[in-house]
Amino acid sequence: MDELTRDAFHRVVAGRRDVRSGFRADVPIDDAALHRVLVAAHAAPSVGFSQPWDFVLIRDRATRERVQAHVAAARADYAASLPAARADAFRSVRVEAILDTPLNIAVTCDPTRGGRHTLGRHTQPRTAPYSTVGAVQNLWLAARAEGLGVGWVSFGDERALARELDLPPHLELVAYLCVGHVTEFADRPELESSGWARRRPLRWAVHHEAFGLRGLPGEDPLDLLAETVAAITPPDAAARAAAADRLDRMTKPPGSLGRVEAVAVTLAGIAGQCPAPIPEPAAVAVFAADHGVHAQGVTPWPQEVTAQMVANFTAGGAVVNAFARRVGAEVCVVDIGVASPLPADLPGLLPRRIADGTADLSQGPALTREQAVAAVEVGIETARDLVAGGNRCLITGDMGIANTTSAAALICAFTGAGAAEVTGRGTGIDDATLAHKTAVVAAALALHRPDPADPIGVLAAFGGLEHAGLAGYLLGAAALHVPVVLDGVSAGAAALVAAALAPDAVGYWVAGHRSAEPGHTRALAHLGLEPLLDLGMRLGEGTGAALALPVVQAAAQALQDVATFDAAGVTNKTEQEG
DSSP: OOHHHHHHHHHHHHHOOBOOSOBOTTSOOOHHHHHHHHHHHHTOOOGGGOOOEEEEEEOOHHHHHHHHHHHHHHHHHHHHHSOHHHHHHHTTOOOOOTTTSSEEEEEEEOTTTTOTTOTTTTTOTTHHHHHHHHHHHHHHHHHHHTTEEEEEOOOSOHHHHHHHTTOOTTOEEEEEEEEEEBSOOOSSOHHHHTTSOOOOOGGGTOBSSSTTOBOOTTSOOBOHHHHHHHTOOOOOHHHHHHHHHHHHHBSSOTTTTTHHHHHHHHHHHHHTSSSOOOOOSEEEEEEEEOOGGGGGOSOSSOTTHHHHHHHHHHHTOSHHHHHHHHHTOEEEEEEEEOSSOOOTTOTTEEEOOSSSSOOOTTTSOSSOHHHHHHHHHHHHHHHHHHHHTTOSEEEEEEEOTTHHHHHHHHHHHHHOOOHHHHOOOTTTOOHHHHHHHHHHHHHHHHHHOOOTTOHHHHHHHHOOHHHHHHHHHHHHHHHTTOOEEEOSHHHHHHHHHHHHHOGGGGGGEEEOBOOSSHHHHHHHHHHTOOOSBOOOOOOOTTHHHHHHHHHHHHHHHHHHHSOBHHHHTOOOHHHHHO
């Protein structure tokens, strides 16, 4: 292939868009151009050369109206399932152009084509639809080369749409496409320009030899943790100063909003602009794991409760689910180390298990260094994925029976506090159990003699897998300049780990509340963070941080909306005195 042809191909690929708006329904598609597009689609590779695709060209208005009605109903159902902030954003997103284009194309797949002995399908029965997707991509690229826009309609029940199109029952509907001329092609995908999602950098998606060893061609595999830490810089000082100045000029007495003003300044520094954008949508990531120290009797709750609560989270029945619904946040559940088996069909669960719980920290290291780093990297990737998915604020959540024992040991290790000062009642233990739990923490500290200058070593000695995941989550958010609202004592313990790895990361966190666990107060003091709420809560799950989210968002809203004295024509007492 010559250089001009190669460059032209890459320009077509770079310019391909999923088009949903700006179609010209009044401009017909030239038959010759359409023929060339279909030739390209039909030239797609297929496993076993089975060519399982067919293309149904649909121009009939009545057919398209039926399809559009079905898609509109599916869109409404989807909107009803979204957290409030996501639902608000979704209302402005165009998802289909079925009636705005002169042509729709249904791309079908016949999984029986070629018979039972089709090469490659014996062990990979889904290769037929996979091959058909290749035909869709060829069609899309060829259409772009012809100056045609294509939009993929992704809402609707596949079987119901197949019936609307009167397809034979053995065919699968792989894609329903809207095709037509457009007024212009956007520079970026519409979902990206609307803020619905971000493009993942290529570096995140290229792995050398084994999954997880990332790097572009010609680069050595990157250390994800080191790369993330290196990307963390201090929040923007100029934006912070601008926010502080604006707050003093707003139509209110200086400092009258208390810590809300400090939050507004923090958000401006994180965003690098004043005023900062409203930090929404928001997502709570609940990292779930079990603890070997449970065997020491530090809690009366059975260990299988962790797995049971994971199922409860995914079913939407936990307190954090209720609070998240109220504040319009998404709940994401990460199995990073639950000991008990979990059902494979839990909706929305992210299976990222590093181990089936930790070892007993009172008898030896809870984790190997390798496990600790792997769990931190899970947290980094969770933050990356949630931010790439369009979230503008992250909230910490945790679940793990006996995890306050691990949190207490971590807090002691990084702050120098004694076990009696920071060990709390966790799930509500009695005095005798508290005394025993405190002794277990003290013995573990004596056994491991932690060095806070070695954060990964401390994490491996005492940490739960959820604490390691949370530490990575905090680092990943800071590297992407996204604010995090911290929850209770487990989040505080994880934040100590993350701050030891990257001190500048602290500037990206807001303490949502003060837990009733005594170690949390010590952790926040060490981090220099003041909590927004103090409600005597100690549940975890992300509950206290979720309740603080509206305060954080209101701080940004005030910085955006409240007039200054000069703009409002209000006399400023300070200026009058001057």
